Amino acid sequence: MTDTTTPILSIRNLTVALPVRIERDNAVDNLTFDVRPREILCVVGESGSGKSITSLATMGLLSPSLKVTGGEILFDGRNVLELEPGEHNALRGDRMAMIFQEPMTALNPAYTVGHQIEEVFRVHRSLGAAERRQRTLKLLEEVRLPDPERLFESYPHQLSGGQRQRIMIAMSLALDPKLLIADEPTTALDVTTQAQILRLLKQLNSKHDAGIMFITHDFSVVAEIADRVVVMRQGQIVEQGTADEVLNHPRHPYTRSLIDAVPRPAESPDKAAVENPVVIQVDHLQKTFHSAGGMFSKGRSVAAVRDVSFKVRRGETLGIVGESGSGKTTLVRCLMRLMDPDSGSINISGVDFASKTAGELRAHRKDIQIVFQDPYGSLNPRRTIGSQLIQGAVNFGVSRKEAWRRVYELLEIVRMPKYSVHRYPSQFSGGQRQRLCIARALVVNPKVLIADEAVSALDVSIQREVLKLINDIRDRLGLTVIFITHDLRVAAQVCDEVLVMKHGEVVERGGVGQIFKAPQHDYTRALLAAQPGQDWVIPDMAEFSEQMDEVVGQ
C-alpha cells in the first residue's frame, strides 16, 4: 500500500503570465494545491479562470506563448518544470495522463482511433501487436463504446462528440497512470455513460492509487465523486476544502453564488398546449453514413438517423436528450441542410429545406441558427472574433453599425469583455469560445435556434445567465429552440417537450413533466436513474444572493 498522504501532485505558488496584458496579468496567479493518491480533487470555477492552463502546465504542454513565471509543480516529489524535455515526455502518457477538454480537435484526423489508443502501448510498453489490439478493444469496451471492432477502425471525423471524448478517456486510462488530469471529461456524455465513466475513474483511483484532478462545471458530478474541491476564479483559488465543506458549507461568496446557480430538480409542470403555428416539421428523416472501404477493407455503414419525425411550434423549446452517438447532432445538421439527408421532408416556416439548393437556402438561413457542439472547430482560427461575430448580421443586410451594437450587447450578456473582438479564437478557454459561439448565433436574430450542447462547457452561473437569455428571447420574440443536452436538469428547466433518442431512433417523446415524472421507455428510465449527485441536497443560498450579485456583477 503506498503512502496516501504524500501528494502525488503538489502545486506551489504557480503563476503563469499571459502574453499580452488582456483582462488580467496572469492566467493563474500564485496557485497552491495538492492532489493525493487515491483522491479525486475536483476543480470548479469560472470559465476562463485558468483551470486548463494549470493542467497543461503540469503536463508540460503549455502553448509557447504562455510562460510559467513562478512557483513549482511537484510530481512525485520532482519539480516537473525543471525536468529535461525527454524525462517529462517519458512520464507523460505513462505515469501522468490527461483528458483534454476539446475532444473534437484533440484526435489526429489522419489515423484511426484504434491506432491512436494503441500508440500509448507502443510508446511506453513493448507489447505484441495482437495484445495491443486486444487491450485497446478492452479499453473501448470499458468506456462503453458500442461495437468496438468498428470503432477501432474509425477515423475521428466519423465519431460523435461523446464518442471522441471516450476515445480520449480510453487513451489516458490505458496505462493506469498515477496522476490523471481530466479536463471536463464527461461534458459530452449522456448520463448513463457518464455514470459508467465516473465508476471507471473511481476504480482507477482506488485500485491503482491514482490521484485524479477532475475539472468540471457540473456540481452534481462534483457531489458524486469529489473527495476534495478547489474553487477557482480569475486565476486564483478562492476556496478549497473537502467536498462536504465546499458543497454544503461554502464560505466564499463566489462559491455560494455558484451553488446557488446549480439547476434544481425540475418541478415544472407541463405547460398547457398552446396552439401556435408549427415552425418546424420533420417527417421520416433518414441518414446513413457509409464509410468508404479502403483498398482492402470493406465499407461499413451506420444508420445515424432512422425515420425521425417531429414538429415544433412557435415559441416552444424542444429538448433532445439521449445516448451519446445516437444521432442528435446528425439530426440537427440534416435539419439545417448542413448535411444532406438520405430521405424525408423538412419544413421550416413554410420553406421546404430538404429540396432546396444550397443557393436558394442561403436567404432562409437567417431564420435558423445553430450553436455547434464543438466550439473549437467552429471558429476560424485565422480571423478575429469580431469579424466572425458580425459576419452573419452583415450577410443578412444589417448595417455595420447596428451589427456592432448587437455584438457588444450580446458579448455583455454572455459576459465576455468587449475587447474580445480583437482576439483570435486560440486565445480563449473552452467556455469562452462556447459563449462566443452563442453570441454569434444570436447576432442575426434567428427565429429558430438550435443549441447542440451549447452550455455544457459553461460554469453554472454563466449557464444560468445564458439559459435565461434564451428563455427571454423565446418569450419575447417567439424564438423556437431545439436544445440538445445531456444535463437532464437543464433540460427539465428549459424545455417544453423532450425527445429521447437511442441508436438513431426516437424512443420516447412527450412534455417534460411526463418524461421526467412518468418515463415510459426503459432507456429513459435508465437515464433518469443514472443522474449523478442525486444524494446531494443543494443548500439554499438565497440569503446570500445580494452578496452574490455584488461579486458577480462587479
Next chain:
Amino acid sequence: MLAFLSKRIAVAILVALTVSMITFSMNYLTGDPAIAMAGENATEADLDAIREFYGYDRPIPVQYFSWLTNALHGDLGHSHYLNQPVTDEIMARLPATMTLGLFALIFALALSIPLGVLAAIRPNSLLDRIALTTAVVGQAMPSFWFALTMMLWFGINWQILPVSGADTWAHFVMPSIALGYYITPGVMRLTRAGMLDVLRSDYIRTARAKGVSKFSLLFKHALRNAIIPVVSLAAVQFGFMLGGSIVIETIFSINGLGYLAWESIQRADLPMMQAIVLVLSFFYIALTFLADVLNAWLDPRIRMG
C-alpha cells in the same frame, strides 16, 4: 472507386484530345516541317516538293484528322525527320528519363522533407535559416548553372564523375542531383509551411501528452497532415521532370524524352510532338490520380469523387 476511376478516364481522354489538337495547330504555326527536313539551304522548290510528298500542304484539320484516325488505330505515326516510327523512338528514350526523374525525385524528397520538417520546429532559428538559404539557392540558381558547376568540380577538376552520357549509374549522379535540387525549394518550403500550421494543432498536443518521441511526433503525427499539398506538388514536379528536364538532359547529354521533345519542336516534327504530348498528359493524369489517392489515404477526411 470504380465510378471515380471511370470519371478520371473520361477526363484523360478529353485531355488527350484537346492537348493533341492544340499541339497540332501550335506546332504547325511555329515551324515548317519541310524546312526542318530540307535543311537550311533548301530552295523554295525543294520545300514544295517535300510538302507535297509528305502531305504537309493539306489543310491542317485534314492532317489532324488523318493523324487522329491513325492514332485511334494505335498508330501514332512516323517521324519523317527521324525516319522512324514514333513509338519506337519514345520507348527507346523513356527509360533514361524515367530513371533520371525517379532518382531526382528520391533525392529531392530525401533532402527537402526532413529539411522542411526540421526548419519548422524552430522557425527563424539558425537551422531554419540554413534550410531557407538552401532553398533560395535552388530558386535563384538556374538548373543549368547548378549542373555546370557540378560538372566543373566533379567532372573536370576532380574527375570523379563522368561528364555526360547515360551508360552507368555514375552517369546519373550529377543529373539526378541537379534535377532534384531544382524541385527541392518548393517541396521543402511547402513542407515547412504545412508543418508550422499543423504543429499548433490540438492533436499534436495530444500526441505529446501520450509521450510519443519527438521523431514520431514530427514525422508520424504532424507530417502526415502537413504533407498533403506537398504530395500534389511533388506529383506535378515529377511530371515536370519527365517532360521538362530539357536543360538537364541537354547538359548531360542524356537521350531522354525532354531532349527529344525540345528537338522535335524545333524541327516541327509533328507526329513526334503529338506522341510526346500524349505520353506527357498520360503521365500527368496518372500522377495527379496517384496524388489524389495518396492524399485521400493520408487524410481520410478528403473524399475522392
Next chain:
Amino acid sequence: GKADDTLNWATDKEVAVVDPYFSVTRELVIMGQMGWDGLVLFNNETGEFDPLLAKSWEWQSNTVVDFDLRDDVVFHDGSKFDADDVVYTINFLADPSNGVPAQSVVNWMKGATKLGQYKVRLELREPFANAFAYLANEIMIMPEGFYDNAPVGADGTRDLSALTPTGTGPYKVADIKTGDYILWDKNDDYFSGGPKGTPEIGHINFRAIKESNTQLAELMTGGLDWAWDVPKEQADRLEQSGQVTVVNEKTLRIAYLAFDVDGSSGQTFFTDQKVREAVAHAIDRDSIAVELVGAASEAIDSACHPDQFGCTQDVVHYDYNPEKAKELLAEAGYPDGFEFDLYGYRQREIAEAIIGDLSAVGIKANLNWLQYSSLLEKVQDGKTPVNFMTWGSSSIYDVAAITSHFFKGGPDDPAKDPRTAEALQRGDTSIDPEVRKEAYAEALGIIADEIYWLPLFSYAKYYAFSNDLEFTPTPDEIPRLYAARWK
C-alpha cells in the same frame, strides 16, 4: 582517345538514321564521306576534283558525262561495286517520287545509264555549273537495290532505321544507338590508291552533345577528341590552356543584313537608299568579325563569299563611320533616328552588337528572334524590315550557290531587280569562266550600289581537338575525319 584507338567526336545535332540522303544535316555529309564514296572528290588544295569511284570521266556534251569506274571496290557487305550500283543510286535519287528531301541536290540529274560493267553515263536536265560539286559532296553511291529493302509505312514512307548502312567508304558502321552514338570501324578492305588514302584510326565514334559547355568538359577530360563550332571566347580560353589544339578555319558561310527595299513590311525607312547607306556606315563590321567571330573571319563587301568563284570584292566599300551615318540619316529626314524591327534566328550576340552600333547613331532596333522556319516564311512574305541572316552555300565554291539563289527574282529576292536577275541568269547558264565572272561582277556591283544587302562578314569556325590528333580543317566545312591520324 589514342589509348583505345577511338576518335570520339561530337556535334550538337543528333543523328537518327545514318543515311546521307534522308537526313539533311552537316553531320551526315561528314559521315557520308566516311561511309560512302562519291564518283569524285573535291581537293581543297588544288581546287580540282579528284577521281574516287570513277577513274576518269569525259563530257560528251553540256548535259552528258561518261564515267569510267574502278573495278577493285567492294561494299561493306562484301558485294562488289559496279555500274549497276551507280545507275541504281542516281536513278533512285532523280525520281522525285522517292521523296529525297533535298531535291535541289539531286534534281539536276535526269538519270544514268549503264554503258558497261564499269562504265556509266550521267545525263543532266540542263547545263549545270555545280554538277561536280554536288557529285563530290553529296552524291554517295549506295549498293543496288538498297532502299528497296526498307519497310514501307502506311503513308508510303520508308522506315530507314531498319536498314543497315552500307557503302564503300573507308569506315563502316559498327553500332548505332539512335540519338546516342554511332560507332564506325575502320574498313580494312578499303581500296588503296584512292584520294581518301587508307584509314588509320581504328574506330570513329560520333556522339551528339548539344551543350557546348559539356563538349568543352568532355574535351578537357579526354572524353572527346574532336569538336567544332566552339564559341569564340571559349575557344580562346581553351587555346590559352593548351590542353587541346584549337584552330580557326574559315568557312563558306557569310552573314548579311537584307533590307525591305520595297516597303512591303510596313516600315518604309529602308526604301530610302540613304538610310540603307547610313546603316552600312554605322556598323563596325571589322570589329564584329575580329572580336566576335574569329581570327579567320573577315568583313566583306559583296554578296557572296570571297573564296567563291566569281565573287569579286571590287564593289563599293562602306567604311565604319558613325558620323557619316548620322549625316545620312539627317539627310534622309531622320535626324532623331527611328525605331524598326530587326529579325534574326542565329547568333544573338552578333545581332546584339549590330543593334548596339545602330543605337549609337540613333536608330533603335527591336530584335525579333524567330525559329528559322518561321523567319523564312516572314522573309519570303516581305514582312521583315531588316533581317540578319546567314548563308552557307552548301559548301559550293561558286557564286551561283548564293547570289543566284537570292537575286534572280525568286521568293528570297529582297529587291526583285530585273538587272541582277538577268546578269545572274547569264552567268549561271554559261560554262565560260570569263563570261560568268563578268556577269556575276555586274550583279554584285548592282547589289552593293543599291545596298539591297549589307554583306557583313564571312564566318570562321573554331575546331578544337586532342593534342594527339593530326587533323587539318578545310574551309568547305566537311572535316576529313577519315583521314585523321594519331600523332
Next chain:
Amino acid sequence: MSILDNDSLTAPEHETVLSPGQLMFRRAMTHRGLCLGGLVILAIVVIALLAPVIAPHDPYEQVLSEKLIPPVWFDNPATSWSHVLGTDHLGRDYLSRLIYGARISLLIGFAAMLISGVIGTVLGVCAGYFGGRVDMVISFIITTRLSMPVVLVALAVVTIVGSSLSVVIWVIGLLIWDRFAVVMRSATQQVRGLDFVTSAQSLGSSTARILFTEVLPNISNQIIVIATLEMAHAILLEAALSFLGLGVQPPTPSWGLMISDAKGLMFFDGWLIAVPGVALFVLVLAINLVGDGLRDVTAPEDRN
C-alpha cells in the same frame, strides 16, 4: 459590398488594448526577418527606379575592344574602377546593366507572380472546395495546361503576336499557374470539411465570401510559399523564353538574360554568371524572408 473588405470589419477602438492591426504592425516591426527582407526589397526597388541616376554608364554603350573585363577585385591588369563589376561580352558596363536589369526582372517577377497567383488560386480553390464536376473540369484544365510544353506555347506566341514586355508578362503569368492550382486544390480539400466552414454556411455567407474569408486565410501559408517560388521562376523563365524569341530582347538588360548570356563562359569566367546570380539570390532571399515574416505575423498564435 465587396467580398474582399473583410478587414474593414474591424471594430471600433478600445482604450486598453491594441487592435489586431496595430498588434500586427508592432509584431511586424519587431520581426527581424521581415524587416531585413523588406528593406532589401525596398532598396532594390529604389535602385531600379533611380537607375538612370545611379548607373555609372549607359547600359547599352558597347565597346567591343573592352569586352570581358573582370570586376575590380580580380587580379588582372585589365580591371578598372570605371567598370567596378567589369564588362560583358560586348564590352558594356556590367554594373549599369545589373542596375537597369533590376527593373525588368522585378516587373516580370511580381507581375507574372500576381497573374499566375490569381488564376491558379482561383482555379485550385474552386476545384478543392466544390469538388465533383467543378473539380473534374478544373482538373481537366490543369492537366491540359501541364501537358502543353512551355516551349511550344512560347514559340507559337512569338509567331502569332510577336514579343513585347507585356506579352512576356502575360505569357509567363498564364503559363505558371499550374503549381498554384495544384497546391491550392489539395490545401482547400483539407480545409473545406472543417466546422468553421459549415458554420459560415449556416450564417448565410455567400460561397464567394466563404472562399475569401474562411478558406483563403487558412491556406495563405501555401500561397505565400508558391508565390515566392514562382516569382524566382518567372524571372528565370523570362531569360529562357527570350532565347526562343519571346521575352525581353537584347540589348535590354534583365537579370535572367545576363545569367543565361554568361552560360557560355561558365567554366572560364565564373563571375559573369555569379554577379547577376547573386543579385537574384539576394532578391529571392528577401522575398522569402518577407513571406516567412508575413506568415509569422499573421499566424494567430506563436507570438514570441
